[in-house]
Amino acid sequence: MKKKIVYIITAVILTAGICMGCGSDDTAVISKDDQTAQTESQATEPEQKNSAEATPEAAVDGYVLITEDTIMAPDMDMAPVLESLGEPVSYYEAPSCAFEGLDKVYTYDNFEIDTYPDGENDKIAAIILKNDMVETSEGIAIGDTLADIEAAYGSDYEVESGMVVLTKGDMDLKFIVTNDAVTSIEYDSKAGDAQ
Amino acid sequence: MEDKKHVNINKKKAMRVLLATIFVLGTLFLLQRLFMPKYMTDIVEGAMIAEYYEEEKNHDVVFVGDCELYENMDPVYLWEHYGINSYIRGSAQQLIWQSYYLMEETLKYETPKAIVFNVLSMKYNEPQKEAFNRMTLDGMRWSASKINSIRASMMPDEKFLDYAFPILRYHSRWQELSTEDLEYFWTKDKVSHNGYYLRVDVKPAENVPEGKILADYQFGSTAYAYLDKMRDLCRSHGVQLILVKAPSLYPYWYDEWEEQMDQYAQTNDLPYYNFLDLTEEIGLDFTTDTYDAGLHLNLSGADKLSDYFGKILQQEFEIPDRRGESVLQTAWEPKIKAYEQDIERQKKGEEK
Numbered sequence: 001m002k003k004k005i006v007y008i009i010t011a012v013i014l015t016a017g018i019c020m021g022c023g024s025d026d027t028a029v030i031s032k033d034d035q036t037a038q039t040e041s042q043a044t045e046p047e048q049k050n051s052a053e054a055t056p057e058a059a060v061d062g063y064v065l066i067t068e069d070t071i072m073a074p075d076m077d078m079a080p081v082l083e084s085l086g087e088p089v090s091y092y093e094a095p096s097c098a099f100e101g102l103d104k105v106y107t108y109d110n111f112e113i114d115t116y117p118d119g120e121n122d123k124i125a126a127i128i129l130k131n132d133m134v135e136t137s138e139g140i141a142i143g144d145t146l147a148d149i150e151a152a153y154g155s156d157y158e159v160e161s162g163m164v165v166l167t168k169g170d171m172d173l174k175f176i177v178t179n180d181a182v183t184s185i186e187y188d189s190k191a192g193d194a195q
Numbered sequence: 196m197e198d199k200k201h202v203n204i205n206k207k208k209a210m211r212v213l214l215a216t217i218f219v220l221g222t223l224f225l226l227q228r229l230f231m232p233k234y235m236t237d238i239v240e241g242a243m244i245a246e247y248y249e250e251e252k253n254h255d256v257v258f259v260g261d262c263e264l265y266e267n268m269d270p271v272y273l274w275e276h277y278g279i280n281s282y283i284r285g286s287a288q289q290l291i292w293q294s295y296y297l298m299e300e301t302l303k304y305e306t307p308k309a310i311v312f313n314v315l316s317m318k319y320n321e322p323q324k325e326a327f328n329r330m331t332l333d334g335m336r337w338s339a340s341k342i343n344s345i346r347a348s349m350m351p352d353e354k355f356l357d358y359a360f361p362i363l364r365y366h367s368r369w370q371e372l373s374t375e376d377l378e379y380f381w382t383k384d385k386v387s388h389n390g391y392y393l394r395v396d397v398k399p400a401e402n403v404p405e406g407k408i409l410a411d412y413q414f415g416s417t418a419y420a421y422l423d424k425m426r427d428l429c430r431s432h433g434v435q436l437i438l439v440k441a442p443s444l445y446p447y448w449y450d451e452w453e454e455q456m457d458q459y460a461q462t463n464d465l466p467y468y469n470f471l472d473l474t475e476e477i478g479l480d481f482t483t484d485t486y487d488a489g490l491h492l493n494l495s496g497a498d499k500l501s502d503y504f505g506k507i508l509q510q511e512f513e514i515p516d517r518r519g520e521s522v523l524q525t526a527w528e529p530k531i532k533a534y535e536q537d538i539e540r541q542k543k544g545e546e547k
Contacts, residue, residue, distance in 0.1 A: 090402040094445055095487050105404045112404070128407055162410035176410045184408040 061169025065111070065127050065187060066137050074171040074189030078115045078122040082106070088113075110134040116189075129185040136173070136185060144182045149175055227362035230369065231333065233379040239386040240265075240287045244297075244334030246387055247284055251526055252305035255514050256281035258390065259298050260313035261289040263441035266491035268311075269501040270389035271534045274527055277505040278516030283390025286334075288327040291316045291421045296344035298425060300335065302432050309435040309512050312425060314456050314467075315448070320415025322350050332358060388534045393494055395541040400481035400489030406447030414455055426463055435466075435512055442470040442479055442500065444489030468507070470500060477503045494538065 064073040070084040088106040095102050104122060106113045110133040115122040135141035138152040149157075149164060153173075158165045164175040170191060176184035234241030243265065256279055258264045265285030273279040284297045298310055322328065328348045335341040345358045357364040368376075386392075429436035438460055440448060448471055460467035470477060477499050481489055484496030492500060508514040517523050 090404075092402045092404050092445075093488060094490060107402075107404060112407075176408055184410075186407070 062171035063166070063168055063173045063187060064137055065129075065134075067111070067134055072113070072124060072127060074124050074126065074187050075191055076124050078104075078106075078113070078124055081113070081124065116191075118191075123189070123191070124187075125189050127187040140175070140182065140185065142182050142185060145180050146177050149177070149182070223362060227360070227365070228380060229372065229376055230365040231361050232329075232365070232368070233375050233383065234330070235379045235384060235386070236375055238287075238330070240392065241330040242334065242383060242386045243390060243392070244284065244286050244331055245383075246334075246385060247282065247301075247390070248336060250282060250389075253523075254280050254282045254305060255308045255517070256311060256508060257298075257301055257305075257307045257309075258283040258285065258311045258313075259289075259294045259301070260285055260311075261294075261316055262287055262392075262491060263313045263315050263443050264311070264439075265387070265390055266392050266394070267441045267443070267497050267500055268504065269391050269393075269494070269497040271391065271531060272498045272501040273505050273508075274518075275531065276502065277509055277514075278518035279505060279508055279514050280517050280523055281389065283387075285390050285392075286327075286331040288323060289316060289331055290319050290323065290327075290348060291418050292347040293328075293331045293344050295421045295424050295428070296340040296347070297331075297335075298428060300338055300340035302428065302434070303338070303340075306432055307434060308514055309437055309508065310425075310429055311437045311439055314438050314440050315443075315446070317414045317418045317422065317456070318446075318452065320417045322348050325350050325353055328353070333361060385533065388530060388537070391497070393497075393534065393537050393541070394486040394491070395494045395538055396486045397483055397493060397495075398486055398488050399483070400444050400485050403444045403489050404447070406449055409449070412449055412451035412455075414452065419459075422459065426465065437512070438465055438467040439504075440467075440469040440471055442474050442477065443491060444471075444481065444485075446490075466511070468504075470503075473503070 060071075060073045060076070062073055062075075064071055066072075067085075070081060072081045085106075085108065088108050090107045092105040092107075093102040094105065102117060103125070104115045106115070110130055112126075112128045112130060113124055114126040114128070116125040117123075129136075129142060132141040132143045136152075140149055140152050146164070153166055158167070162176065164177055166173040170189065172188045172190070174184075174186045174188055175182050232238075232241060240262070256273075258268055258270075258281065262285065265283045268281075268283060270279075270281040270283060273281050284301060286293070289297075294312060294316065298312075301307075301310075328350070332341065332345055332348060335344065345355060349355065349358075354363075426436055438456065440453075440456070448469075453469060456467055456469070459465070474481075479492070479496055479499055484492055484499060486493040509516070
């Protein structure tokens with residue numbers, strides 16, 4: 001009888017161990033609160049980047065866009081950026097299928113900012129330049145050429161689906177070049193893409 | 196005598212091992228059931244795929260696709276106004292290969308007269324996100340179709356074993372178990388009405404953004420390959436494949452995509468309806484007929500679209516009016532009652 005009890009207890013401990021013991025490897029759980037299957041490292045990284053809110057662009061790992069007094073970059077908290085930029089020309093909220101939270105689109109005269117929900121906050125998912133009235137911090141605007149891009153950023157870039165992609169930190173800076181003219185410039189967050 | 200004793204001891208040992216194995220496997224099975232998301236109060240869309248198996252499978256029309264179908268087409272309306280017996284096999288961000296394998300699986304259970312596929316998922320040529328994969332794949336019963344769908348859908352960091360034994364994937368939920376996990380341990384409530392996700396609230400569509408410039412508007416080769424497989428599968432079963440683009444204003448549907456779908460439909464002699472071009476004819480008003488600013492229709496919008504498409508289904512594809520069939524009539528009665536109760540509940544703003 002004693003042996004049986006020992007067997008049962010051993011089996012239960014082993015089963016519980018299988019279920020819970022290796023839990024640290026698997027932090028991805030599908031729930032509305034999480035929005036998505038994120039790893040802990042992915043989830044905490046944008047928090048670290050928030051330091052960019054209070055400090056200048058040097059604190060941001062990736063490329064930044066500077067317009068007048070506003071510094072913005074993917075994964076930055078949208079609230080201080082919005083405060084600095086003021087009301088957009090138009091605003092759209094797009095709930096994602098199934099998951100709670102809103103992807104928001106703020107359209108200004110010369111650029112558009114898309115955000116993704118991250119807990120209580122909205123983080124910048126993408127900044128898309130709309131015309132040649134605004135240029136990247138390195139001086140590239142819509143209408144420039146591939147040679148201009150290479151002069152500003154060097155030739156260490158990838159070409160993905162016809163786009164020139166420069167990766168820095170956890171973001172991509174993407175240029176669509178058509179007939180040797182830049183037709184689109186987008187700052188894109190990898191964390192935002194995962195939402 | 197000594198040999199017999201040994202045999203008895205060996206038998207007892209074997210029995211103990213067997214019982215211990217059954218006990219461990221049983222415990223793992225129960226834990227797996229406990230840990231798997233129930234999709235009852237949170238993300239109800241994750242429970243839709245599994246609901247199909249409880250259905251009487253003699254539908255004349257089966258819709259297969261993403262949220263642009265399960266939030267925009269209303270099978271209850273189609274039954275009440277046209278006598279069309281239909282079902283939506285929909286799930287959130289259902290990718291085209293998942294739709295194909297759901298079609299393949301559906302055709303093992305029944306042979307509808309028409310299958311309707313929403314073409315938005317042509318924009319995806321690779322797996323997108325595990326959370327959405329799970330909402331389609333976990334609810335499927337085990338079959339070759341499910342295995343192939345998992346293989347086609349897995350992200351680079353996903354493992355087949357995690358789908359075969361979901362406890363490997365969900366065990367870390369032990370810290371987040373809630374009363375929902377106990378309440379729906381054995382049985383689940385219905386979350387849809389023949390696959391339709393009903394919403395009565397209104398949020399007008401305003402300031403819908405234009406689509407951003409893409410580097411490449413060409414649909415991918417994998418997406419086309421699965422569309423070809425759908426075409427061939429339906430032809431081999433004598434089922435009419437109907438392609439549609441739901442009248443959702445966002446995500447943006449590009450003219451370049453429309454040209455490709457038009458071309459494909461013409462080349463392959465398939466009917467294709469882009470309801471975005473027909474919103475006036477349908478009578479859709481995006482200040483009142485959407486609950487999320489133009490992504491999906493609410494009940495008012497879905498019923499307008501279903502009314503428009505119901506006529507097409509009967510006039511162009513001769514889908515029969517089966518309201519006179521007593522078995523079907525009886526089967527629909529409780530469904531209509533549940534549908535009306537859901538409408539009432541939502542109008543009162545009550546929780547489910």
